[in-house]
Amino acid sequence: VKKAFKTPRLTSIEHEIEEIVIDKVAMINSEQVMFTISRDGYFKRVSMRSYGASKEDMTGLKEGDHLVGYG
Incomplete structure (x- = not known):
């Protein structure tokens, strides 16, 4: 190692x-x-960076569920 790294x-x-x-x-x-x-x-x-760059389906909700709030 000393030969390879002389510093x-x-x-x-x-x-x-x-x-x-x-x-x-x-x-x-x-x-x-x-x-x-x-x-x-x-x-x-x-x-916010990811949120702004993603589509509306970014929340990954299961079928039949929906958003009730955000902030």
Whole structure:
């Protein structure tokens, strides 16, 4: 490996890690979304980007069900 990659390593290898802290709020993507709910209680959240690019049948409702709300 040293012959193939002559550049010195830029990272260090740690044998022990004291604690890994992950900010869960920072991992949530901040975006505008559309929510839909059907008569049978089917609830769906989709990004506005996907919603705008899709056809009206994007909600994937089962036969006989229909949307009762969105926002």
